[in-house]
Amino acid sequence: VIKGITHGVASGTQSGVGIRLAARSGAASDMDILGNVVTGYQKNGMVVTNVYGGTAVHADIDDNTVTGAGPINYIAQNGIQVSNGASATITNNDVSGHDYTPFTWAAVGLLVIDAADGAVTATGNDVHDNMEGMYVQQTDNAVVNGNTFTNNYDASVFIYLSADGTYHFNTFNGMPATSTGVYIYDASTNNEFQNNGFLANAYGIIIDYSAGAPLVNHIVNNDFISNTQYGVLQLGTLAGPQVDAEDNWWNACSGPSGAGPGTGDAVSTNVDFNPWTHGFCDSDADLLSDDAESFIHLTDY
Numbered sequence: 001v002i003k004g005i006t007h008g009v010a011s012g013t014q015s016g017v018g019i020r021l022a023a024r025s026g027a028a029s030d031m032d033i034l035g036n037v038v039t040g041y042q043k044n045g046m047v048v049t050n051v052y053g054g055t056a057v058h059a060d061i062d063d064n065t066v067t068g069a070g071p072i073n074y075i076a077q078n079g080i081q082v083s084n085g086a087s088a089t090i091t092n093n094d095v096s097g098h099d100y101t102p103f104t105w106a107a108v109g110l111l112v113i114d115a116a117d118g119a120v121t122a123t124g125n126d127v128h129d130n131m132e133g134m135y136v137q138q139t140d141n142a143v144v145n146g147n148t149f150t151n152n153y154d155a156s157v158f159i160y161l162s163a164d165g166t167y168h169f170n171t172f173n174g175m176p177a178t179s180t181g182v183y184i185y186d187a188s189t190n191n192e193f194q195n196n197g198f199l200a201n202a203y204g205i206i207i208d209y210s211a212g213a214p215l216v217n218h219i220v221n222n223d224f225i226s227n228t229q230y231g232v233l234q235l236g237t238l239a240g241p242q243v244d245a246e247d248n249w250w251n252a253c254s255g256p257s258g259a260g261p262g263t264g265d266a267v268s269t270n271v272d273f274n275p276w277t278h279g280f281c282d283s284d285a286d287l288l289s290d291d292a293e294s295f296i297h298l299t300d301y
Contacts, residue, residue, distance in 0.1 A: 031048075046059075108132040115139045132158055149173065182205045191217045223251075
């Protein structure tokens, strides 16, 4: 148990970390961080960073419970951070309680920022009750598979300047009034979203063309159920190609609503939704049961 790493009550000083792993120039670090309970920290629960220019910094972070202070107004906490060229496998952790109420900075459960490309995986984690569940910035080829994101009130996963990521078999179970399952922004290209469940968010996926366009992302074989505003929304001021969103289940045999022809979760213009999944419907395009959720692919997760 690691707790109480602070500069005092309600301090905004940007330090106070439960576990910090780094390496000096010319040296390397490789650490297992297993089975800890980390709470009562000031800034971050864990930081794995190569900010000092070591030859390599890597951590296997498994089966930890990392709990922030909840809604606070004096510091934007993060749970587990991997940054500055470090690498990590992040598996089977429970990460919650990172929420900055002024909303001027992001508080994040899993923060991956300028980490080693192709060397960060997050699998089997329970990331819940944060402001942002996971933030992937300037890190290509991230692998985010089989995680559960619940009640993260802004975005479960925010992807920024990061390409070629794999996002499979995750559940994004949100808050219908506020949350987004995945927000893709600014030149984040060729990320793949497959076999995920987007359940009860305001927005399932937003692809934002306001800055460098996030081109050629693939949204295939996912379930969009009870997302109150849009299942998939493309917005922003830049022109972009159609969003590849074929072969998804939109919670209606008739397909998506909005720019689509049906009554399911909505899509915006410039979203290629056709064909959509019809496998739960009879020849008259009716559900084989009134219980739509029984047909989602969660058994495949």
